[in-house]
Amino acid sequence: MLRLQNLVFALTFVLFLSCGKEKEQEFFGKQETPETTENPIVTKGKELFEGKGTCVACHKPDVKVIGPSISEISKIYKEKNANMVKFLKGEGEPIVDPSQYEVMKTNFSITKNMSDEELQALEAYFYSFN
Numbered sequence: 001m002l003r004l005q006n007l008v009f010a011l012t013f014v015l016f017l018s019c020g021k022e023k024e025q026e027f028f029g030k031q032e033t034p035e036t037t038e039n040p041i042v043t044k045g046k047e048l049f050e051g052k053g054t055c056v057a058c059h060k061p062d063v064k065v066i067g068p069s070i071s072e073i074s075k076i077y078k079e080k081n082a083n084m085v086k087f088l089k090g091e092g093e094p095i096v097d098p099s100q101y102e103v104m105k106t107n108f109s110i111t112k113n114m115s116d117e118e119l120q121a122l123e124a125y126f127y128s129f130n
């Protein structure tokens with residue numbers, strides 16, 4: 001009788017240990033994966049933003065440099081439900097800082113040569129900020 005109790009105790013203990021380990025792995029596993037790199041469209045947008053588009057020269061994530069910050073643009077576009085793809089094709093109106101529109105306009109020579117898919121990737125990258 002005593003031995004059976006010992007066995008039950010031991011089994012319960014082993015079960016308890018293995019459950020704990022699983023939870024621990026799940027917890028740490030989640031922490032290791034940053035959210036922004038998960039969406040392939042956002043990653044492509046980032047590449048275009050820093051590479052071919054040269055947007056990074058004037059737009060930074062949170063501070064205004066030559067152009068408004070990415071998060072400010074993203075916020076205003078979301079609020080007004082505006083169409084960034086259309087704007088980058090040169091077919092829209094500036095809604096963030098119209099007084100500086102002439103500076104932004106010089107980039108349409110690059111963005112007009114991008115495919116819809118590329119422009120949507122840029123838009124997704126902006127929208128990933130807030």
Ligand code: HEC
Pocket residue numbers: 049053054055056057058059066067068073084087088093094095096097098099100101102103104107110111122
């Ligand atoms: C030479 C500097 C410069 C570069 C390079 C640049 N921008 Fe801009 N951008 C600006 C300025 C200045 C504004 C503010 C004027 C305005 O709102 O149109 C702006 C505004 C914007 C806006 C908001 C437009 C609106 O509705 O008012 C978007 C979206 C944008 N830029 C996207 C981009 C993307 C995408 C690229 C890369 C393909 C890029 N910009 C490259 C200077 C730049």
